[in-house]
Amino acid sequence: MAIETIGVQVDGVSKRFSHRVKGEIYAARDVHLDVAPGEFLTLLGPSGCGKTTTLRMIAGFEHPDAGSIRLGGQDVTGLPANQRNMGFVFQNYALFPHLSVFDNVAYGLQVRGQAAAVIAKSVGDVLALVGLSGYEHQFSGQLSGGEQQRVALARAIVIRPRVLLFDEPLSNLDAKLRVQMRTEIRDLQRSLAITTIYVTHDQEEAMAVSDRIAVMSQGSVVQEGTAEDLYYRPASEFVATFVGRVNLVPGTLIERSGDTVTVAALGTTIRAGTAHAAVTGGAAVKLVMRPEVLELVEVGAGDFRADVISCTFLGEKTEYLLRCGDVELQCVRHNAGAVGAIREGSAVGVRVAASAVTVLPEAAR
Amino acid sequence: MTTVSAPAIGRDPAVATVVIALWALLLLFVVYPLVTLLGRVLFDHGAFTTAGIAAILTDRHQVRAFWNSLLLALLVGSGGTIIGFVFAFTAARSRLPRWLLTVIDAAVLLPLVSPPFTTAIAMIFSFGPRGLITYELLGLKGVTVYGLMSTLSSEILTYFPIAYLTLRPLLAAIDSNLEGMALSLGASRWRVFRTVTLPLCIPGLANAFLLLFAASLADFATPLILAGNNFPVLPTQAYLQITGLFDLRGGAALSFMLLVPALGVFLLQRYWVSRRFYVTVTGKGAGQTPFDSISPAVRAALLAACAVVAATILYFYALLLYASLVQALGANHALTLRHYRVIFTEGLRVIRDTLIIAGLAMPLGGLYGILVGYLVARKPFVGRRTMELVSMINYALPGTIVGIAYLIAFNDPPIELTGTALIIIACYVFRYGATGIRATVAMLQQIDKSLEEASQGLGAGSGTTFRRVTLPLILPAFFTGLGVVFIRSMTAISATIFLVSISWTLITVRILENITELSLGPAAAYSVLVVGIVFVVIALIGRGLRWFRAPGAIPVTSMFGG
16 A cells, blocks of 8 residues: 655644633644654653644644644645545544444545445455454444554555544553554554654653654643654753653763763762753753663772662562762662662662763753 | 634635524524514614503502512422422432333323423313312312412423423432442431432522423413413413503513513523532433432332322323313213314314424424534534524523514514414424524533544545534434424414414414313313324334434433433
8 A cells, every 4th residue: 555655844833722720821832843754753742732732733623823834845734634635543543433344444435435346445455454354344332442443543544644643542542552552553654654743641652653752841842853862862851851760960060071071960070971052161960860871889889879778679670769968869770680789778889871971951941 | 722713614614604594594583583572672763761661560460460470480490399309319219110210201201292281271171160170079169270379280290390301310310329428427318318419419409490480480371271360470461462452562561571580590590500510410320329228118208299290190181181082071071072073174274284384393493403503512613602692592581572572573574474384483493493402512512523523634524524423423412303393393382372373373372272262172182182293203203213323322311301
């Protein structure tokens, strides 16, 4: 099934709502996105950050107050949703309850006036693709959550949409099915090479499916990049804390030379591989250290010394809570075999690789 | 959240066309008559005047009619709510077998599907000067049935089903765990009822009271037959002013007096009571209480009370049927089909007229109901809320006011409709189509908007989406609208008595004429015919509903609920 591959450009799009208590608020504020043909972009953010509003504006369900939306260079800002030829998968699937699986999937083709034989063939093909052959005459009420999800997916792709849009498609599924479905969505998207925009609040899901992630907060895109970019080189405290677990350690910048930055923190000096451009000498900064980059060694062998407040054995890994001065640090170590002799109340040395540490200015929220 | 920049309706030409057409109709058949009525009362040759109102306020007879109307409405509201609550509580809490519930529902349904004065006729048959009970059974002579008491009892029996239908789903929806919790905390059953069940019902009780208050305030036929000269009420006074004295202005002024309390009740119900519900009625029902929430003695007492009321209703209708089959009730009890022969020969044209009007009003009213309901619930257009409010006006106002307003508005050019069937049909469509609107809005609130968006996203325009997705899902609301418009077209009288003519008249009006001419046999026969037709149509609509209902659609529990 070949689908024409095009890109999506969102240019300075804004959308205001009137809120009963807060007055007029921006659901989306000057949002810019550039999705390459065939790319899988995820809008990630907490609830109320504007990701769904942005997606719905791309689909044509909402109309931006400002800005424009282009599909493959063509301005579609004023085009109604039914003329945009996009596939949309809703959070609640929105399967027509009065139609069978076949009729649900056939709906978009019937609207396009295709011949019955063509429709039957296309529907059969796409149901086979999502693994639902034989379900044609069932109704949505008789399907499990995962099956409904697949019907919704089949219904969206059978019309050969130019762009595929997902609005939190997995949030109504249980944890195990969620993992399975996200792999299926990703595989399907790859095999169809269809430009996809996906909305979720689950950072793990975002990292698993996306080529690129745009993190949104309060109506704006705050950072765009690959999963690794966001995880290891967050541009703000918000992104650092929203994507994964993190230790934010206060410090003072001593000097910045070339690729390395030296920061006074944790009673010693810590070297970092990346630093926010705004950071200069003498400034108060925050060190971004992920729990798994803290390596536990003998006392005296590490960069600094810490006390073990608690350790929790979780099978594949052990989580430690450390204290260094008045700073508490989370640390995760994977267990290669029998656990070593680190106990609660003991002291350890901690070593940090400079390349795994990022420096943010104190004010970058 | 609503969008600040309401999307222009111009974006969707199909929607825009329908909205403009509906506004034109609403302005013509709701706003224009009401404004004309107010103009007639408050303006004389272009000058503002309160002379018409003052004339009523200084007329002791009319002032008495005003207070009588309020008193009657108050008593009917209280009495009907209490009986309705007893029925609802019994049905919801005393674990009745299914067949008994069906009997109760049938007995309660009867008054709702009959012409409004059916109980009134049965009252006369039973308690009149030659009444079956007063004269034949007790041998009393010279008793008078006319007055407050008979009007009150008749109206309570006619309208308490409204209270029953609003309170029963509410009681069923109260989470039984709340009552179980109170019981487990050591409260007695009576205390649980007093401190948990009843407080949760208070908004529902207030709502039922206001509905009954409005129904009684608007009732025209019952007082006309039963109230007599010593207990004048506003709707009948307005009617007599117009048909007896040919005083259109005076009748309009009297109906204006009625407008004030009616509007008050409407606003109170809409903006105050409806926002104070603790219990959300989803239509699913929480099922029967898992424990015995009433003691056997209380259960027996409740059942006895319901049995008495239900038996009275059934007796009244049996009496009506009997009266239609004997020469003259109270005088000659020989069986005969004479009355039916009369109504099917000289009365055939009335039956034909009524069926034509009801048959035309039904599809139009049903269509109007789902169109307005769909637009106000789903489409963001300027004046959406105003449209919803305006569409409710003719429904909320007493029929007398609507009838007089139509009479004044459409009697003269530019729009002369008096004497046509159209004026009666329009009156029914814009008055009773409101039920379909509310049913549609209620159903759409349960249908996620994403279904329509999904259709749109798949390339369907708003017309296709409505036809292929929305309409099949709200079909039950459409059938509810059809049913209610048909039933009311067959049974209503308060508004249309002002609109019938030599060319087009209605069964209900003919029944009233028969009663005033004291030809009670044909009146009974007509009433039986109406009840029969209505039952057949309800059964057909119920069948149609099952036939058409898609597997995923939401069932409608009652055609009259809410």
